Amino acid sequence: MPFLLDDLRADVARRYDRLGLPSWPDPHADVHGPADDEYGRVTDPERLRIVHARATAWVDVLVSRLGARTEPVGPQDRTALPGEDRGLAVVPPRDGAMRLLLLEREGDADTPGLPAPLAVAVVRPDVVVERVPVCACDACDPGSEALLDEVDQAIGHVVAGETVVLRHPRWSATWQPGGAELTGGGRRMRFDRAMELCRRVHAGERVRLPWRTEAFAGAPWGEPG
Incomplete structure (x- = not known):
């Protein structure tokens, strides 16, 4: 449903841009590949919080534009272990659409002090369709635009009913x-x-x-x- 996603995604981008968060180009766009010393190194890990800020912008748009509602990830999610999942569930306004969960999972962060990646799940916390970033080291850094696009694609396909x-x-x-x-x-x-x-x-x-x-x-x- 491009008419739906294009409109919603533009609104998400506008709300996100107002936050004035850091952006950076793909550091490997003009080279053959990452340097050996980039593997396992994480420069400025706090900037990776942009993925969670983008997800929050999506929540604002889904609530204000589509009439979705939010609820905490709680005991009803039998696969959510205490202390493992932080985040929220976004309940669609339409019967037959899938519940969306946007989670921080500390257990996925393998570097001390590194922000937990964003886990995009459907229906239950264990049904994950995307993690952003998959790897946070400098060698795997695709640039901020690519990270935000991963978030948009994962959430957008769920909202459009295009995820199985x-x-x-x-x-x-x-x-x-x-x-x-x-x-x-x-x-x-x-x-x-x-x-x-x-x-x-x-x-x-x-x-x-x-x-x-x-x-x-x-x-x-x-x-x-």
């Missing part, structure tokens, strides 16, 4: 337009088979899933007001 997640005890598949991932597959599940199932679930087909597989998909949240 399949969860099995031994593998997990995530599908969105323009991107797909399979972890733990191998002989248990082929990538092409997993993506076929995801696309059929997204299309609303009746799909016979492998035993013990959960499917997470939802309708668009609605048009901006």
